[in-house]
Amino acid sequence: MDTSASAPKLSFDTNPSKYRHWTLAIEGEIARLTMKVEPFGGAKSEIELKSNSYDMSVDIELADAIQRLRFEHPGVKCCVITSAHDKIFCAGANIYMLASSTHPFKVNFCKYTNETRLAIEDASQNSGIRFLAACNGATAGGGYELALACDEIVLIDDGSSTVALPEVPLLGVLPGTGGLTRVVDKRKVRRDLADAFSTLAEGVKGKRAVEWGLVDAVVPRSKFADTIAQRARDLAAKAPDLPRGKPLKLDPIGDYRHVSLKVDEKSRIADLTVRGPADAKRVDDASFWPLRMARELDHALLRLRFEHEHVGLVLVRTEGDRKLAHEIGELLASDDGFIREVRLNLACVLRRMDVTARSFFAVVDQRSCFSGPLFELLLACDRAYVLDADGVEVWPGSLSSGALPGWNGISRLQTRFLADPQRVQKVLAAAKEGPIDGPTADKLGLATVFADDIDFEEELRVAVEERASLSPDALTGMEQNYRFAGPETLATKIFGRLSAWQNWIFIRPNATGERGALTMYGKPERPQFDYRRT
C-alpha cells in the first residue's frame, strides 16, 4: 500500500505580482499571457521544469490570471496565450513530477488542470473573452491540451515545431487534461486521424496539422507576430459584447470570513460551514459577500483535495439569516455586468464541488441558512439530512432555475427531478411564497432523510460512520456516476469518461509499475508491458 506523505503544501492564493511562471500584459482589448516557467520554481524545488513543462504551481497562476481577466479587466476581449521561449510553446505536465507523485496527487493534479482549461472555455463562452493560442514552438502533451482549450490555435511554421499528444507512445498513459475529448468532440478531428496523431510521438506540423484540423493556421516565423496580432484583433472584434461591469481588484484570500473548514483526520470527516451575508446590500468590490464567500469555498475545496486526502465525508452546514441570503440570491439573478461575473464565478465553484471526490451530506437544522445561493449547496450534496422541527426551512430562489448550471449544462434542480420535470416548477413556485418548511421540503423531494429530533442525530451518526467506512474508490466511482445524470457535455465526458480511463491507466503496472512506461521515462531501458488487452 502506497503510504507516501501528501504532496507539498500548495498556496492557491496568488496574484500577478507574485507570478513566477507567467506574465500578464494588457493592451486595450487584448491581453497577453506569456509562459516562461521558472525551471526550479515549481512546487517541488528539486524537479527541473524544463521546456515550459508545468506543475501545479504553474497552473495555479494560470487559473488566477483567467479569474483576474474576468474581474479586473472587463475591457479585455481577447487573450493571447504564448511562450517567452524560442522554439518552445509548452511541453505539458512535467513527467518527473508526475512519475514521482502519489496516485491521489496525480488524479488531483489532472482534475485541477482540467478545471483550469474549462475555466478558459467558460470565460470565452460566458464573458466573451476569446482565447488565441500562439504556439510559437513545440506544443506537446498538456501544452497542446492548453491550446485545445483556446478558441483558435496558430502554430509557427518553422520546419520543426509540431503539435503532439505523445502520452500514449511515450508514457503509456492518456493525455490527462481533456485532450482526447477535445480532439474529436471540440475540434471534431476524424477519428482515424486522431488515432494516428495520438500515437505519433513526434507530432504533426505544417500543412498537415491544418488539414487534419489540429490547428487553425500555420504561419512562418517572419509573419508570426503580425498574424497573431491581427488574429487577436479580429477575435476581439467578433467577440460578443457581454456586460461585465467595472474593474474590480480581487483581494488575497487570507483568513476566511464566511467559511470554516474543520477536519477530523482520525474519523476522516470534515465539517464545512458556510455563513450567510450580514446584509443584502450590493457592494461593488471584492468584499461583496457572494464573491468573497465563493472564493473562500473554492479555496476550502482545494485544501480538502490536496491537504486532506484521507477525508472521505464532508458535512455541509450553513448558518445565518435566511431572508438576507434569499434577497442577495435574487439580486445575483439579475443581469448587471458585475453581478453576472459574480454569479458565473459561483457557478464555477459549485462545479468544483461536483467533481470533488468526497461525499457531501447537507445537514439542515434550525440554525441552517440553505437559502438563496446557499440553497444550491444542498442540491450539490449527495444527501440532505433535514431535521423535522419548527423553524427548519430551506429557501430556493431564482438562482436555482438555471443560473448555476452543473457540468451537464442543466440546473441541479433539473438533474434532481429528471423523472418529474414539473417538480422543478413546483419547488420554485413554493419558494416564491416564502421559505419552505421541513414537511413541505420533504414532500417536494428536497430531503433524503427527514427525521424528528429523537431520530435525527442517530440517523445522521449511523450514516456518517457507515459512509466513512466504505471503500473510497467505490464511493468515488459511484458519486461520479450519480452526480451527472441527464445530458452529456464536453465537461462530463472529460470528468466522467476520460478521467476515469486516466485514473485506471495511472494505477496499472504498465504505467506506474516498476517497469511501467511512466516509471521508465528518461531511462535507457524500455518499459515492459503485460500485453493482455482489457
Next chain:
Amino acid sequence: MDTSASAPKLSFDTNPSKYRHWTLAIEGEIARLTMKVEPFGGAKSEIELKSNSYDMSVDIELADAIQRLRFEHPGVKCCVITSAHDKIFCAGANIYMLASSTHPFKVNFCKYTNETRLAIEDASQNSGIRFLAACNGATAGGGYELALACDEIVLIDDGSSTVALPEVPLLGVLPGTGGLTRVVDKRKVRRDLADAFSTLAEGVKGKRAVEWGLVDAVVPRSKFADTIAQRARDLAAKAPDLPRGKPLKLDPIGDYRHVSLKVDEKSRIADLTVRGPADAKRVDDASFWPLRMARELDHALLRLRFEHEHVGLVLVRTEGDRKLAHEIGELLASDDGFIREVRLNLACVLRRMDVTARSFFAVVDQRSCFSGPLFELLLACDRAYVLDADGVEVWPGSLSSGALPGWNGISRLQTRFLADPQRVQKVLAAAKEGPIDGPTADKLGLATVFADDIDFEEELRVAVEERASLSPDALTGMEQNYRFAGPETLATKIFGRLSAWQNWIFIRPNATGERGALTMYGKPERPQFDYRRT
C-alpha cells in the same frame, strides 16, 4: 505482474436444448424465460453458483435466448424473466468467480453481460418485445441490473424480498452491468435516493421501492402470478407491431464459412478476414449470408476477447465480389420483417466490435470487398490503409446512412465526419454512381493512409509493429475515447464512463489487493482500505 492463465474455454454456441440454467417457454405472444442456475454447472465447475448467482455460462444462454426470441419466435411480444427458485430472483454475478478471475477476465465478463442487457433493450426498442422482470424473491446486484434492463420491474411483497445493489458496501466495487447508469438515467431515480440505495447492503423493499422508483410495482405473493400474467398481456397488447417475418431456426455456428480468424500469439496480431456473398439472393433461413456472416463475426470477436487476451491488433480484410456485396447491402436496407431482423443483428455485431478492446486496422487492396455491409467494417476500424493501385475500390451503400447505428445512436459515417456533416452526403452520393476508386475514397476522407505499392507494405508493417509495441492500457483508453465522439447515450455512458470506473476500481488494492473488499468477501476479517480519496 499477474500472469495467470486465460479463463476456461467458453462455448458461445448453444441452443435451448442445451441450456443448463434457463428454460424458455413460449405461449402465444408471451415468452417466459426462467432462471434456475445449476449450482455446479458453471464454466468453473469448482465454484458453486448459489442463489441464482451467475457466471459467463449463464449469460451466454441468456444472450442466446434473446437472439432466438427475435428470429425464431416473431410472434412473441412480451418476455417475462423470472426465477424458478422460491424467494430468490437472482443474486447477481457470483462473487467467488469474480474474485478468483484475472483482471482481463473480470472486464470482459462485465462487458459481455452489459452487451446482453443492452440486447434486451434493443429487442424491446427495435423488435417490439417488451420485457417484464418478475422478481419473485431477492433481487441483488447483477440480478437487479438484469431487472433494470427490462421495461417493467415487479417485485414480490413478502416482507423480506428486496432489490439491492450491495456492491459498494459489501465488495468495494461498482455494480458492473450498467446498474448505476440505469438507476439515474433510465429509471431517473433521484440522485440522493440512488446514493442511499446503493450503499444499503440489505436493499429496499415494498412501498419504498416503488416510491423511490426502483421498481414499478410490489405485489403480494398471493396475487403475484396473476399480476405478472396480466401485466405481461398488457405489455404485449401495447407493444408496437413491428414486421418481424417468419420464424427461422438458427443453426449452430460450428465451422466458419465466411469468416476466418488467424492469430499469431507471438507478434500479438490477428488477421480477421470476412468473405463476401457468393450471390445476392435472399434466402429466408439461417444460411442467408448477412445473417450467417454476422453470427460468425460475432463469434470470432468473442473468441478474440476471451481466448486471445494478448492480441492487441487485428488486421481486418475482406474478400469477394463487390457488386454482389453491394446488392445484398441494398436488399438489407429494405424494411421487410426478416430482413429487418438480420440488419438489426448485424448492427449489434458491429457494436460488439466497437467496444472490443483491440485495435482494428482495415487493409484495403485489390482483393478487398469493403462493399455493402462490409463497408461498415472499414468505418468500424480505428484506421484504414488503402493501397493506391488500379482495381482498389470501396463501395458504401444505403446501409451506411443510419441503418447500422453505433452505440452513440448515429451512423459511423456521421461520427466520422462530425466536423463536416455534408461529407456524409457526398460519400453516399458518390456510392450511388458505383464503386469508389482509391483516389476518390482518399479525397472523401475514407483512407487514413493512401499509399502506392512501393510504400504501402512498408507503411503498414511499421504501423503494425508500432501498434503492437504500445501500452495496451493506454490504447484501450484512447480507443474508447475516440470511437464514441458525438452524442452520448445510455450505452456510451455505460461503456465509456461506468466501465472505465469499474475497470479502475477492480484493479485498485482496495478491491483486489490482499486485504481488499472483493478478496476478503466471505471471510471473517474486515477488508482494509487505503482511505485516500482520488
